[in-house]
Amino acid sequence: MSRGSRLIGEDAPLVDVTLPHGLRVVVDAMPGRATLSAQLRWPLGTVGDPDDALGTAVVLHEWLQRGAGGLDARAQADAFDRYGAQRGGGVGREHASLGFACQARDAAAVLPLLAASLWAPRLDEAEFEGARQLALQELAALADAPAERLSEAAVAARYAGAHGRGAYGRRSHLGRLRPDAVRRQATERLVPDGAVLALAGGGEAEALVDLAARAFGEWRGRAVPAPAPTVRRPRRRHLAGDGAQTQIAILDAAVPPGGRGWTEQALAMAALAGTSASRLWTEVRERRGLAYEVASGVRTQAGDAYRFTYAATTPSRAAETVDVLRRELERWREGIAEDELRRARTWLRANLLLDGEATGARVARLASDVVRFGRPRPLAEVLAALEAPTVDDVNRFLAGRPPLAAAVLTMGPAVGGGGTRA
């Protein structure tokens, strides 16, 4: 049975339109699908917060969801729920997102509800304090989430200045935020310029673009350029903690999206830490039982990229775990074998195709592509790019990587043994 022909590509060509006010609309139409997902990303992030008001983006993101247009907070929530729409969203360092998933036939009713939050948020005074208190609670919750805390520390270790700020704001700043100041920020930072709306699911592309144009038609404003990131010199750091495990992160430089060697890096990273038989999984967990969780991936921020390698283990085994991780990161530069490349390629290809069955995964990839690559990449193009590199290409790329100059972060009880190197 041949199924190959319908495995490649979207159901219909991707549509990529920039509306007159700057909002970019990307549609992956899947005619006949009963569901539809939407994701809006726009440049509201903690890097853009005023220096004396860290956490403004977080509070604003919460506040703008508490009523829009003619609807107060409760009426807005009820309106989404009347259509059974599932909402989602969050704030990062450079972008915020809002999105939903619903039945495709309800898209014309639900998309305007999302849009109103951006172009006509009520920002009612009465809702401000709750939004601010919630931001304080979320910041405090980090203390009981060690992996997330380490991840925050990693960003601070990688970047100086605005890009190294915490994603949750600063307690003292959140404590003195005032509604009028945040409202002023809203006029500058809730803007269509630099925003992308991704839609995937049931419906015709043209109709979905028209719907987006109507829903967001009144949105106005120009984006303020974000500062460029400043990368810090890598160093070793231990953060005190009293957990049962020591959290370990190793950070080093990586090729940014679209940079030379990006695809070779993706394939080699899958061999290092993606596939079931990947090196880190095999060496850290299968052969030594050092950790339940071990991972490594490339993170990107404002055109910069770094590799974040993570494991958590009990304190007496932390030194050995750091050594094994470092050794594998060093050995990676010596190259991967033909069979590792084959499995990496198969794994990446299967992930793309399996993700492609879910509308939520499709919109996430489209929005992320626009932010990272400047355009949505058709699935066939991504798949074709993965097929191109030979093992020699990948190994030439690896040989050209600089020697490991990594920031090593540990968090938890003091690292036992003292066997780690900076």
Place this chain on the structure above:
Amino acid sequence: MSATGHDHARLPNGLRLLGERSPARSVAVGLMFDVGARDERKDEGGAAHFLEHLAFKGDAGRDADDVNRAFDELGARCNASTSHERTFYYGAALAERRSELTALLLALARPALRPEDVELERQVILEEIAMVDDQPSARAFELGAERFFAGHPLGASVLGTPATVSSLTGERLLRFQRRWYGSERALLAVTGDYAWDEVVAQVEALTAAWAPGGGRRTYPALVPRSGVDEGRADGVTRAHLTWFAPAPSAQDPARVAAALLARVVGDEDNGRLYWALVEPGLVDEAAAWFDPADRSGTFQGYAATDDTLHDLVAERVDATLARFEREGPTADEWARAQRGLATEVMLRAETPMGRLAGLADAWFDRGEVESADAAVDRILATSVAGGRALLERAPIAARFRFSWRPARSS
């Protein structure tokens, strides 16, 4: 054969097969055993979960590296999970790899239990337990459930304790496996694009040597604890509140009404607890849900806050639930909950993988095959009167509340 529909079969050894056809690009295969932590004796705590880990260490003909490489060659996305009730090995791959994926999952069910693998994996599980110790939100549930279920097997930790996990030898694990993992407690489910005749023939050939059998689950009466309790520990920074109340079982026709009631009160974005706690910023999250189990069931909930606000939050949780119990859901709230739950079912049905667990649970719990469309219809047909009637016999207010809090400063 139609592109959509269901298939089922029972093999001579008792193993059941269930399929749901859909015109997908992928296929998902799940091998499930109706065995979980509730079937362990007290000194076997964590055995089912331990065996699930060891499955990936390979059978007589493959070691862990072979298993991992085989999954990679298939381009399969595979994993496993163990709950109080079930052990579940599953994977998704492109449809043309269905046969290899099925063979690999069946091989997982017969691990070799090599002594060196048992020792290594014991370390990994002890790390997993340490990880949960560092996640107070998860630990709060383990501790709360242990107290609420008061000796009932549904209150045991799925992972076991460091003491039980350290004492489980390969021999004892093998005994547990022989007692429980016979083909009569097994189900192989396939969703997506497949040819049924090929599935049946392959599974029959590969499981011919499986012992039928499979232990008999016991159902001791649940005498739940009531009231409030708390625990404190160094390393916990916030107050983590959990609560529990008896609810309909997975077999009870009122289970859909129970899920809708829980949603009205506990939906994270618009439930009554949201407006009482999250909207004013008293907690960073608050939610409640219905957890159906085999001949049992619970309403559960969770909220986390600064420890200084603990008492205020606890009062509001109790008051919100008590008021809901008195008033019942409004017609509007009910209709919104119905639509929301229906959307959840439809979104899960986007992929074959998303359908697998629900399909298998319905079969194990009720011997029933239920399509996503039928599940949506059932949700939309459940009346608010049914919800109000259920509240009369299964009050949703916390029967028992447990808080996991920071140690008192000396």
